[in-house]
Amino acid sequence: MKTVLVKDLSYQYRPGGPRILEGIDFQLNRGEIVVVTGPSGCGKSTLCCCLSGTTRHNRNGIITGEILINGKNILEMSGSGLALEVGMVFQDPDTQLFSPTVEDEIAFAPENLCLPPEHIQERVDDVMDILGIASLRNANPSQLSGGEKHLVALAAVLALDPPVLIMDEVMSQLDANGKQKVAIALQKLRDAGKTIIAVEHNLENVAFADRVLILKDGKLVDRQGDGSLVRVETLTREPSPCPESICPPCQPFLEISQAAFYYPRKTCPAVTGINLSLDKKHITAITGPNGSGKTTLTKMMIGVLQASEGVIHLEGRPLSEYSLAQVGRRIGYVFQNPDLQLFCSTVAEEIAFGLVNHGCQPAAIEEKVDFYLDYFELAAYRNSWPMHLSQGEKQRLAIAAVLVNEPEFLILDEPTTGLDDYRKKLLEEYLYKAARLGTGMLIVSHDLSFVNRIAERVVVMEKGRIQSDSRQGGECDHDA
Amino acid sequence: MMLDPRTKMVIVVCLSSLALIYNTPGQLLLVLAATIVLLFIFRFNLSAIGGYLKPFLSLMLFLFILQSLFSPGGQVLLAAGHLSLITTGGLAAGASVVLRIIAVTAAAMLFTTFSSRDFILGLVQWKVPYEIAFMVSIALRFLPLFREELINVVIAVQLRGVALKKIPWRQKIDLYRRLVFPVVYRTMLKAEQLAVTMEARGFRAYPRRTYLRRLNFNQVDYIVIPVFVLITIILIAW
Numbered sequence: 200m201k202t203v204l205v206k207d208l209s210y211q212y213r214p215g216g217p218r219i220l221e222g223i224d225f226q227l228n229r230g231e232i233v234v235v236t237g238p239s240g241c242g243k244s245t246l247c248c249c250l251s252g253t254t255r256h257n258r259n260g261i262i263t264g265e266i267l268i269n270g271k272n273i274l275e276m277s278g279s280g281l282a283l284e285v286g287m288v289f290q291d292p293d294t295q296l297f298s299p300t301v302e303d304e305i306a307f308a309p310e311n312l313c314l315p316p317e318h319i320q321e322r323v324d325d326v327m328d329i330l331g332i333a334s335l336r337n338a339n340p341s342q343l344s345g346g347e348k349h350l351v352a353l354a355a356v357l358a359l360d361p362p363v364l365i366m367d368e369v370m371s372q373l374d375a376n377g378k379q380k381v382a383i384a385l386q387k388l389r390d391a392g393k394t395i396i397a398v399e400h401n402l403e404n405v406a407f408a409d410r411v412l413i414l415k416d417g418k419l420v421d422r423q424g425d426g427s428l429v430r431v432e433t434l435t436r437e438p439s440p441c442p443e444s445i446c447p448p449c450q451p452f453l454e455i456s457q458a459a460f461y462y463p464r465k466t467c468p469a470v471t472g473i474n475l476s477l478d479k480k481h482i483t484a485i486t487g488p489n490g491s492g493k494t495t496l497t498k499m500m501i502g503v504l505q506a507s508e509g510v511i512h513l514e515g516r517p518l519s520e521y522s523l524a525q526v527g528r529r530i531g532y533v534f535q536n537p538d539l540q541l542f543c544s545t546v547a548e549e550i551a552f553g554l555v556n557h558g559c560q561p562a563a564i565e566e567k568v569d570f571y572l573d574y575f576e577l578a579a580y581r582n583s584w585p586m587h588l589s590q591g592e593k594q595r596l597a598i599a600a601v602l603v604n605e606p607e608f609l610i611l612d613e614p615t616t617g618l619d620d621y622r623k624k625l626l627e628e629y630l631y632k633a634a635r636l637g638t639g640m641l642i643v644s645h646d647l648s649f650v651n652r653i654a655e656r657v658v659v660m661e662k663g664r665i666q667s668d669s670r671q672g673g674e675c676d677h678d679a
Numbered sequence: 680m681m682l683d684p685r686t687k688m689v690i691v692v693c694l695s696s697l698a699l700i701y702n703t704p705g706q707l708l709l710v711l712a713a714t715i716v717l718l719f720i721f722r723f724n725l726s727a728i729g730g731y732l733k734p735f736l737s738l739m740l741f742l743f744i745l746q747s748l749f750s751p752g753g754q755v756l757l758a759a760g761h762l763s764l765i766t767t768g769g770l771a772a773g774a775s776v777v778l779r780i781i782a783v784t785a786a787a788m789l790f791t792t793f794s795s796r797d798f799i800l801g802l803v804q805w806k807v808p809y810e811i812a813f814m815v816s817i818a819l820r821f822l823p824l825f826r827e828e829l830i831n832v833v834i835a836v837q838l839r840g841v842a843l844k845k846i847p848w849r850q851k852i853d854l855y856r857r858l859v860f861p862v863v864y865r866t867m868l869k870a871e872q873l874a875v876t877m878e879a880r881g882f883r884a885y886p887r888r889t890y891l892r893r894l895n896f897n898q899v900d901y902i903v904i905p906v907f908v909l910i911t912i913i914l915i916a917w
Contacts, residue, residue, distance in 0.1 A: 253875050282881040289879075294872035297817065299794035306891040311881035319891045359880055503834055523834065524842035532838050540835040542861050553839040586861075586868055604840060 200270055202394040203227040203250070203363060208264035210242075210249055212257060219245045220417045223264070229362075232385060232395045234405045237414035238619045239591025243398045244290055246414065247367045250396065251287035252276065268363055282311075286361035290368050290398075290590045290617075292348035293536060296340035301332065301351050304340050308359035326354045329384045331376070342462065345535045345613065346372045346489030346645070353381065357388075364388065366397045368590070370404040371616045372535075374488040374645055378404055400591075400619050401646070451476040451512075452608055452639050453500055453530075458509035460495055469495040470663040473509070479608060479639030482630070484654035486644060492663040493643045494535055497610050500641070501532050531606035535613045535643075537597035541585040546577055546596055549585050553604040571599040574629065576622075591617035598626065608639040615646045627653055682721075684793040685801040686900045690717065693911040694786035698779050700915055704771055707778035714785040721792040728785055734826075735784070739777045746773035795820065800894050809888055817873065825866050832862055 208223040219242045227233055235243050248254045252273045254262060266273045268284045276284075286308075289295055298304035305326055309319040327333045330350050335343065340351050349369050356364065370378055385395055386407055399405050413420050459471040470492035477483055485493050498504040499511060502518050511518040513526065534540045543549040550571050554564045572578040575595040580588060585596055594617045601609070609630075615623050623646075630653060634640055644650050650657060651671070659667045694717075697710045718725060732739075752768025790798065795816045802812035836858070837843055843851065 251879060253879055256871065256875050280884060282879050282884055287879050289872075289876060291872075294869055295876040297820065297873055297877075299796050303794075303796045303891070307877075307882075308880040310888050310890055311884055313885050313887065313889050315889060316891055316893075319889065323891070355880065501838065503838075522842060522844070523837035524840055524845075527838035528840035534835075538865075539831045540838070542832045542835055542858055542865075544857070544861055552836075553841075556839065556841045584864075586865055600839070 201226040201267070202229045202231075202269055203396070204265070204267040205250070206265040206267075208246075208249060208266060209262070210245055210254065211261045213259040214261060218417055220249065223417075223419055225412060225419065227394050227396070229394055230389050230392045231410070232389050232397065232405070232408040234402065234408045234411045235396060235398045235414060236400060236402060236411060236619075237420075239400075239595075239617055239622060240589045241414045242417040243414055244367050244589055245417075247287060247365045247396070247398060250363075251285045251365055252281040253287065282308075282359065282361070284361060285363045285365060286356040286359045287365040288349075288353050288356045288367060288369050291536070291538065292345075292352040293341075293538070295352045295355065296348060299339060300337050301327075301335045301340055301343075301354075302337065304351055305354050305358045308355060312359070322358050322360070326357045329357070329380070329387070330354050331380045344490040344494060346374060346377055349373060350377055350381075350489070357384070361393075363394045363396070366395070368398050368400070368617065370397075370399055371401065372489070372613055372645060375647075377489055382407055400617070403648075450478060450514075452479045452514060453477040453641075454512040455496075455500070456510050456512075458496075458499060458506045458511060460492075460499055460504055461507045462495075468507070468663055470499070470660075471508075472664055475658065475665065475668075477608075477639060477641055479637055481655045482634050482640040482642065482653055483656040483658060484642045484644060484650040485658045485660060486647065486650055487660035487666070489645075491660040493660055494612055495663075496660070497532070497612055497641065497643055500610060501530055502526050528604075529606060530608045530610060531601035531604060533598050533601050533609070533611040533614055535616070537590075537593040538586070540597050540600070541593060543585065545582050546585055546588070547572065547581045549596055549600050550603050552600065557604070567603055571603050574625070575599045576625075589617070591619065591622070594618060595622065595626075602629065602633070606638065608641070609633065610641045610643075612643045613645065614642060615644060615649050623649060681897070681899075682903060683801075683894055683896050683900045684797040685805065685894065685896070686903050687721070687789050687793060688798070688801060689904050690907050691786050691789045693907045694789075695783055696911060697914060698782040698786065701779075702775055704774040704778055707775055707782055711778060711782040711785060714782060714789075718785065718788055718792075721789065723788055723792055728781075728788060731784055731788065732781060735780060739780055742776045742780075743773040746776050790819070796892075797894065800890060800892065803890070804894055810883060813877075813882070817870075821866070821870060824869065825862075828862050828866050828869075832858055 204226045205223055208220055209218050210220040211218055223246065235246060237243055245254070249262060250266060250273075254260050262274065271284065273281055273284070296304055298307060302323055305323045306319050309322045314322070327336065330353065332347070332350050332354060335347060335351065340348060343351065349372050353366065353369050370381060373381065382405075385397070388395060397405055397408065402411065453476070455473050455475045458473040459468045461468050473496060485496070487493055495504060499506050502521065502523055505519070513521060513529070518526070541549055543552055547568050550568045551564050554567060572581060575598065577592065577596060577599065580592065585593060588596060594614070598611070598614060614626060618626065627649070630640060642650065642654060654671065656668070656670050658665055694710060694714050698707060701707050701710060715725065747765055747769040750766075750769040750772035751763070752766060753771070754767045755763040755765075756767060756770070757765040799809070799812045799816050802815065803809050833843065836854070841854070846854070
């Protein structure tokens with residue numbers, strides 16, 4: 200008997216709406232890891248929701264076909280009963296974490312299974328050890344970094360110990376260490392006979408998988424088996440000579456001196472002793488392990504968080520002298536979670552928002568909105584509700600809504616999350632173009648191949664401090 | 680002082696009941712003072728109360744003016760011809776409304792001195808069905824979530840270059856009007872997604888569930904609960 204059997208599966212979010220999935224057929228064996236990949240918006244997350252039975256909550260949704268998990272038709276099962284068969288880690292960890300501590304969050308599932316307290320504790324400890332998050336035991340999940348939240352969300356589902364595990368882009372925001380731990384955990388689960396379905400854009404992250412299913416426009420277009428995973432072209436930029444030698448020293452745009460930040464009720468600083476100077480001529484990237492303070496630092500740079508110590512200057516003036524709107528007009532900021540910055544009723548309105556409020560002419564607004572809708576391939580969603588887009592589409596929209604204002608400097612926090620290779624390339628081209636036109640850039644990313652291709656300078660952070668600051672092609676002076 | 684979360688819940692109920700029943704500024708000030716002392720004992724950061732009350736400041740001012748003008752009684756302090764505008768009774772009524780809001784908000788702060796999971800454990804150990812305990816806990820979380828959403832949107836709007844403090848009132852109202860629906864919808868969507876993810880982790884798979892931890896009453900709890908309940912009954916009856 201096949202563990203997962205999908206026959207002629209189709210799904211529409213509303214009657215008369217487009218078929219997000221169409222005629223999907225596949226089967227999975229016990230102890231198999233299968234990767235589902237494809238361009239963003241192709242139906243990967245919808246497929247996960249169908250397999251986990253969570254599409255039942257959309258009353259307007261129309262599902263046809265058959266999904267059998269261990270011989271049981273999940274379309275005929277109750278939601279909570281289904282949880283005993285399939286565990287799913289959703290794409291956005293913020294909507295899954297609600298407990299006051301990481302330990303409580305992970306204990307939630309085994310508590311639901313009515314396990315005795317000592318067995319619950321055992322499961323919690325095991326899962327924490329496997330994923331290396333024991334140090335986060337008493338932390339509040341809502342205050343963790345994006346990557347740490349993904350690990351906790353995964354741990355919370357692993358504690359359920361389901362025979363089938365579905366993961367919707369869990370790896371994308373993890374650091375190399377986190378990815379490795381998840382890879383080891385998944386391989387152990389496979390050896391223990393679990394079936395795993397992982398949605399991923401970057402196949403290098405899941406090179407240990409047995410098969411790949413490729414989705415396009417809601418249809419399965421290709422299956423690759425026998426370990427012959429799609430080879431991902433790793434483009435690395437030719438190491439350029441240290442820019443210091445080819446261009447004169449540039450005027451700093453953002454200058455951070457001895458900056459530190461403490462979150463309320465925390466004795467340890469999230470970042471400390473930061474000295475960094477950023478100009479408008481180069482693309483700088485910040486990388487580093489999850490929870491190393493990267494997002495905190497960028498939020499300090501735009502004044503959303505006020506530095507507890509030290510000072511930040513924006514073109515020679517202390518940042519504290521600027522209002523958030525003044526900073527926003529000069530620095531475009533793309534949040535790690537696009538949900539945080541989308542607030543309009545339609546996609547077109549979202550892109551036009553800044554232009555309308557800056558008093559641009561309607562014709563110019565229309566022209567720019569059309570350009571960005573086309574460039575980021577969002578034209579089909581012009582009148583859609585932003586919250587109804589897929590995560591990758593939301594990410595593209597968030598980037599477009601910031602770029603349209605043509606800021607002098609851009610800060611992008613994990614901009615490639617949810618983007619497929621083709622869209623990454625599009626973004627990369629756009630950023631290059633913007634950089635050539637004099638827009639400075641700071642990119643926070645775990646996507647090292649993207650960083651290697653685009654950044655001229657790489658700053659590595661660890662435990663709230665800058666560990667290294669180097670130019671692609673050679674070390675440069677830094678104050679860290 | 681280490682008290683069981685259930686004891687703190689009883690204290691909140693006692694203080695809130697007094698704040699709602701009492702009508703004079705003097706009585707309400709006493710309730711507020713007692714609440715502040717308790718918050719201090721439970722190591723609550725008192726300066727945070729200001730932050731919680733800040734969004735209600737304009738409402739409190741509005742209510743104070745309204746009550747002062749329309750509650751008659753006492754000595755007339757300001758009159759326009761035969762029409763008394765401000766009276767001592769009106770001022771007392773206005774002050775009472777404001778003090779009541781502050782006292783109830785301060786009492787509710789006691790809930791923040793223990794975790795939401797302890798709140799659930801407390802209710803469940805009081806034989807409240809676990810579905811209801813989680814529902815209440817998550818509903819309590821909804822208001823801070825909504826506040827958080829609003830803050831995020833206000834930050835995001837400003838980062839798109841809109842100086843909210845400087846734009847004219849009419850434009851500001853229009854902007855907020857356009858933002859309210861998306862924010863409410865977004866919060867509802869998040870609440871729905873949370874319910875889905877909870878179910879996907881086996882919530883309500885069985886009629887009962889177990890818990891990693893258990894709350895235990897100490898000797899001090901057995902003393903504090905009856906003392907507070909008794910004092911509250913006496914004060915109300917008095």
